[in-house]
Amino acid sequence: MQVKMKGVFGYAGLILILFLSHSAQALKKPKVDSVQGTDCSQIKARSPEATSGVYVIRPAGVKASFKVHCEMLPDGGWTVFQRRTGRQVSFNRKWAAYKNGFGDLNKDHWLGLNNVFVMTKNKSKKWTLRVDLWDHEGGTAFAEYNNFRLGHEKNAYKLNVGKYRGNAGDAIRGANPGINQNGHGFSTTDRDHDGCSPCIFGDIAVRNCAALEGGGWWFSKCGSANLNGDWHPSGQHVGWASGLHWLTWKHAPYSAKATRMMIKSG
Template identity: 60%
Template structure:
């Protein structure tokens, strides 16, 4: 029976790929799928960046993600900001499920990220890429990244830091996710500069995040144009890189890759390869 269910999900994945291709959502080359982007890159080193179908568990429904294929592996993107649309001023249900266009600005969804990172046979690295308004770049990487489940408010867990942007997530480690309708931050009241707010989400422009005393990072607030991006409490902040006045980034990207795990099955729309 379990074997039958597995082949049913496999057939569903093929249909999902073909439908996405017909609508132009998936490039012709990006028709492989596997348990995550890291596995796809490992077994198909020439696979380009793009939208792929992954299936983390047998018997579970597959879903689409954007894979950033880099020389150091395949990374599953779960947040991207580069302009003001879509709005990230959203409630818990939206952040839990995900929203936006996978090829552009989007939030993959807390449930998907939690499900991917909870697997005990894999460890995950989180990478945060930042772009300022003068073409400067910085990055932060964290080992042992994972999210708790929804009953734990998708609590953030990050390990050792490396990079050039600074360790802005450290004071937000082990805090739950907050949105405008779910307050799980680590303060009451929350102090942002000389402003006191009941909840961090209000100071941060309504963007959902893992707020620990409002913290040193918040990448889901309001997007601000060049020339109007300094001094706002509601921007895309990574304060260990741009200090001391709040500086809103031009673009951000959050993504993850698995460090180890089985690479036993990756499929192409025409069969196993």
């Protein structure tokens, strides 16, 4: 009987040791959804070897954390807020979707106007916007703007960009006077802030640029840039009113094959 009891207690002790060991390992292992930084730039600065992927951030002064896709590049960590590579995710959506975000962070998605606003409202940081473009012939181009930020929802998430650099052209300010998208609020089919009452294009009168071009954007009398319109495949990518347009790049209604918009703090 004595031997049998020792065996029982020995077995129970082994179970206890294994349980405590597992618990200790669990405590050491960080939670998958734990906050990893205020933005991708801070994560990259703290961990230079960090790789691109999905991270959890909580901007300074914000209570709620959220997930973002970080592009960890040699010049820093960039927070992606728009990616288009095909038609698998529709960008023809209304205000609530653009405010809150949609899509798959690892694939095509829109991060959400409110998330970008809470990231950029802290004026102690300077933000750079980068737009990357890919065409159907294997070419690429980019546009960068300093002093990027978005306004509050009560101001329709008004766009603010500073000095431009790149080889895609400054489509936000446009090729023609009077259609500068800088300083304009965001528009969707159900929340119109584009200033067209109507806008006249030849024999066409347009009152809602989002309805004409598809998707939501910072339209100014429609303008020279809109990367949230309908995606068009190769062979059907030229001449459409809708599309992924950056007119100072192709100087025609050319719908890009892929686009990416992302921001970096400095």
